[in-house]
Amino acid sequence: MKGFLPRTLHPGLQILLLLALMVVGACVGMAIFGVYAQLGPGVSLLEMGGIVANPAAYPQGWSLLMAYQGVLLFSAFAGGAVLLASALGYGWAEYFSPRRLGAGWWLLAAALLIIIILPFMSTLIAWNAGAHFPAALHDFEVWARASEDKAAVLTKFLTRFNSVGRFLVGVVVIALVPAISEELVFRGVIQKNLVRWFSPHVGVWLGAALFSAIHFQFFGFVPRFVLGLILGYLYLWSGNILVSMAAHFTQNAFQLLILYIAQRGQFGWGFDPDGNEALPWTLVVPSALLTAGLLYFLHQRMTAPTPPTEMLTLSSEGVKRTV
Incomplete structure (x- = not known):
């Protein structure tokens, strides 16, 4: 697998790059959740702000907040990590489980x-x-x-x-x-x-x-x-x-x-x-x-x-x- 970054990239730069890719992953996760919320419960991302602040006030607050947290955490953290491994030209198993x-x-x-x-x-x-x-x-x-x-x-x-x-x-x-x-x-x-x-x-x-x-x-x-x-x-x-x-x-x-x-x-x-x-x-x-x-x-x-x-x-x- 060929990546666009050298595998010898300094460890500090790899960590900084991870943070940037986590932001990208979070944006992707927000987009995915936004589509789900609009097509399913019919809730906008702006309305999600109120649900996050006081989920008990909404009938679907629990399920929406669970979905929001799960999608956002997985896309930001897992997504950012696997993107970094791919950018360095590693297979996922090769990078995380040497x-x-x-x-x-x-x-x-x-x-x-x-x-x-x-x-x-x-x-x-x-x-x-x-x-x-x-x-x-x-x-x-x-x-x-x-x-x-x-x-x-x-x-x-x-x-x-x-x-x-x-x-x-x-x-x-x-x-x-x-x-x-x-x-x-x-x-x-x-x-x-x-x-x-x-x-x-x-x-x-x-x-x-x-x-x-x-x-x-x-x-x-x-x-x-x-x-x-x-x-x-x-x-x-x-x-x-x-x-x-x-x-x-x-x-x-x-x-x-x-x-x-x-x-x-x-x-x-x-x-x-x-x-x-x-x-x-x-x-x-x-x-x-x-x-x-x-x-x-x-x-x-x-x-x-x-x-x-x-x-x-x-x-x-x-x-x-x-x-």
């Missing part, structure tokens, strides 16, 4: 890791939610909390699953689309180029910081940063974007499942999945230990040298084994 998947259980192990770490993450969530900025940044803290409270109201509206159909739509838009789109951008392009520009560890940590910062949730920065580190090292070790995608999807989908079960009244001990309370230490400590052990196990397996493949050849001397 190494073949070592084994199918890698995906299951990545998903299991995310579930195991959740009790430990609850302590980070609780600490970060209660953090305070220095006195000099008091006004910024007030603004940040107000912004996050406003975003939380929208999130609560979108995750109000009063039917199985709504829950499945939520899994696609809130779990699957971000897992694909954000991994292509943050791990597949940004981390890859930061690793090439600096070093593997610097690339992973900077990529995780950008991944957390882009969500503009200051009182959730630390747990999302740790999640970014987990996803980053899974991609670094495996060399395959499907591994970090599996972990990212599990993170989102499992939380939606817990929320859906709680909304149906299936939790009888007063568990609040929307709360920021830390889970008991009897769960947190085993979670931390098991997470560390599983990370070490995955690092050893994913970075182990691939054994040479033996081939049988027929010659005048008989059958020979060659490597």
Whole structure:
């Protein structure tokens, strides 16, 4: 596949080009959604501004906002990332997964890791939610909390699953689309180029910081940063974007499942999945230990040298084994 840009393009320029292509992708997504909204519900893009601001005031607010977010995120993020790979002359699999998947259980192990770490993450969530900025940044803290409270109201509206159909739509838009789109951008392009520009560890940590910062949730920065580190090292070790995608999807989908079960009244001990309370230490400590052990196990397996493949050849001397 031949691209119009050299593959040796500086990593910093590749990241800047990604941002430009994401803008292009966002414009395409807006156009696609505009056509859908006009031909289907009969809503203009100008009217969508009001729906985004107050979706509960519109009968079709939930479905329109879900479609809007899904299309825009996928076209901007996934679209921008694959356009960059094509511009550099790479096939998509070649660029985002330079190494073949070592084994199918890698995906299951990545998903299991995310579930195991959740009790430990609850302590980070609780600490970060209660953090305070220095006195000099008091006004910024007030603004940040107000912004996050406003975003939380929208999130609560979108995750109000009063039917199985709504829950499945939520899994696609809130779990699957971000897992694909954000991994292509943050791990597949940004981390890859930061690793090439600096070093593997610097690339992973900077990529995780950008991944957390882009969500503009200051009182959730630390747990999302740790999640970014987990996803980053899974991609670094495996060399395959499907591994970090599996972990990212599990993170989102499992939380939606817990929320859906709680909304149906299936939790009888007063568990609040929307709360920021830390889970008991009897769960947190085993979670931390098991997470560390599983990370070490995955690092050893994913970075182990691939054994040479033996081939049988027929010659005048008989059958020979060659490597």
